[in-house]
Amino acid sequence: MIDLLLTKPNWNDVVDDQDSIRSRMSLLTDLETVIWSAVDRAEARLWLCNTVAGFNCVTLLHQRDLFRALLRTPRTKRDLASQLLHFMFDTSPHKLGSVLARRSHVLEKFFQGNPKRVLLWFSCSSSGGGLEQGKGFKALSQFAFKNRDICWEELEWKGKHGQSPAVVATKPHYFLDLDIQKTVENFLEHVPEFWSSDEFAESVKDGDIFFIDRSFFVQYFIDLMYKEEYKDIWDVVNEFLGQQPFSSLCGRLLIVLEDQDLCYLVESLCESLGPRMELQQFNDISNLFAILVSKCGAYGSIDQLLLLNAVTAQRRQLLRLLRDExxxxxxxxxxxxVSKMSAIPSNPNILTTILKNKYKMKTIEVIKYVGLLSWLLYYRLSRECQNPESWESLFVNNQIGFRNSNKHTLPERDGPSEEDCSGFDSSSSVRVKSRRKKKARKKKRTYYRDEDGDDDELLDYDSASQKLVSLSNTRSWLLSTDGYSSGLSSADLPEYLHRQCLSRWMTWLLKK
Known part of the structure; x- marks a missing residue:
């Protein structure tokens, strides 16, 4: 029998049994060892990042301040800044483009001695009789025509002779005859005004230029952030951090954090979120994890956070991993x-053992053991309860009232509505109408007659049985633990009961 341990311990009736206590705690320690033997640490880190990304109560101001603080941390700032800049290139290149536009003169060095970059940015093409100008080419042609008195002689033409401004004014497509490579080289050497002009700045402000050479611009902006401490870049970064969905920031940035910084981020978040959440608000498993960590007080290592997350917030992934062949x-x-734990006398039970000894351990150690116990319960529920009868037996043994939901009602059933059938065994009052039985038998003779005219009763029986088994396995229940408010199928129950038990246990632990 699986004991969900939903009855609040009576501390006055608990008898200290040191051998029992040591045995239980030793078995939970063994479980921790088994889990670490099966879980790759990198995967456990990824699980933790996914849980943090699921926090839905983080304010925009808090997320901005948190990530900005990490960007100022010496040991991680460059890796984190690099990842953030790539994220900004992908989602909001114009924000950084506006910074670059105010300092466009620095791009002289970007193009010097690099014909590939020159051609990528300043080349143009014509198609369908119309001129499609690239941003760089458009800036160059506009500047050249506007400032023809200082730079027209620097234009290199592919034909035998050059074009005059007057001719190009009436036929702008003649700019297609420019030798882009040589013209840009001339501008780099003799026309410095172009690189700080409005025309050139306008061409780069949308950020498209970043995709010519990402690594160059990542390094450029990192230098602006940390060497020059350029205010404009920090203003743009802060604005971006305060606008993006928290889950998106976590998905792109947490992976590059070192253990110490990841631990700091998780603890800082949980400290701020915990006080705003009631212990009963456990519908979101990420919020549950945040509350658990916020109550830990003195924190342990990142490994303790990884384990606590694995057995509470990522229990399904852990179970899937362990079910692998x-x-x-x-x-x-x-x-x-499980077998050894079940063999230990149940008075006191293992939960009582943990809760009564909480003053002898750090809070995070106690919460870790409670988490391990909750996952062991989840493991047993997923493994041992395989049909409706086993679930209903579990409800009865743990004094959980239940009703059959009408979500998957069998059409043959009669009697009171399943929504009205309360108590611990709602199936006992269900009857089958004899009239419907006769009608069903008549249909069997009608539809399952073989060539000799005999009824194929066996074929019909097997088919009907398969349908009944299928419907039975998809049965759902309303439970007293949540006021019969929502239907739960067999697939839902392990997660639901795990969350119910863990929330109740933690309430006892933290309020005792």
Missing amino acids: EAWEPQEKINEI
């Missing part, structure tokens, strides 16, 4: 732990 050895060890 290659993980047969960890599965055997966990089954052995």
Whole structure:
């Protein structure tokens, strides 16, 4: 029998049994060891990042301040800044483009001695009789015509002779005859005014130029941020950090953080979120994890956070990993732990053991053991409850009232509405009408007659049985634990009961 431990411990009736206490705590420690043997640490880090990205109560101001503080941390700032800049290139290149436009003269060095970059930015093409000008080419031609008195002689033409401004004024497509490579080289050497002109600045302000050479511009903006401490770049970065969805920032940035900084971020977030959440607000599993961490007080290592996250917020991923064919050895060890745990006398139960000894351990250690126990329960529910009868037996043994939801009602059933059938076994009052039975038998004779005219009762029975089994396995229930408010199927129940148990246990732990 699986005991969900939903009855609040009576501390006055608890008898200290040191052997039992040591055995239980030792088994949970063994479970921790088995989990770490099966889980790659990098994957556990990714799970933690995914959980943090799911926090839905982070304010825009807080996320901005948090990531800005990390960008100022010496050990991580350049890697984090690089990742952030790539993110900005992908989503908001115009924000950084506006910064570059105010300093467009620096791009002289970008193009000097690099014909490939010159051709990528300043080349143009014509098609369909119309002129399609690239941004660089458009800036160059506009500047040249506007400032023809100082730069027209620097234009290089592909034909035998050059074009005059008067001719180009009436036939602008003649600019297509420019030798772009040589013209830009001339401008680099003799026309410095072009590189700081409004025309050139306008061409780069949308940020398209970044895609010519991302690494160059990433390094350029990092230097602006940390060497020159250029205010404009920090203003743009702060604005971006305060506008993006928190989940998007986490998805792109957390992966590059070192363990110490990831730990700092998780703890800072949980400290700010925890006080704003009630212990009963556990519908969102990410919020549940935030509350758990916020109550830990003195924090431990990143490994403790990774483990706590794995057994609470990422329990399904952990179970999926352990169900892999290659993980047969960890599965055997966990089954052995379950067997040994079940063999220990249940007075006091393991939860009582943990809660009563909380003053002898750090809070994070206590919460870790509670988390391990909750995952072990989730493992057993997923493994041992495979049909409606096993679930209903679980409800009865743990004094959980239940009703069959009408979501998957069988058409043959009669009697009171399933929504009105309360108590611990709502299936006992269901009857089958004899009239419908007779009608069903008549249909069997009608539709399942073989060539000799005999009824194929066996064929019909098997077919009907398969349908009944299918419907039975998709049965859903309304439970007293949430006021019979929502239907839960067999697939929903392990997660739901895990969350119910863990929230109740944590309430007892933190309020005792």
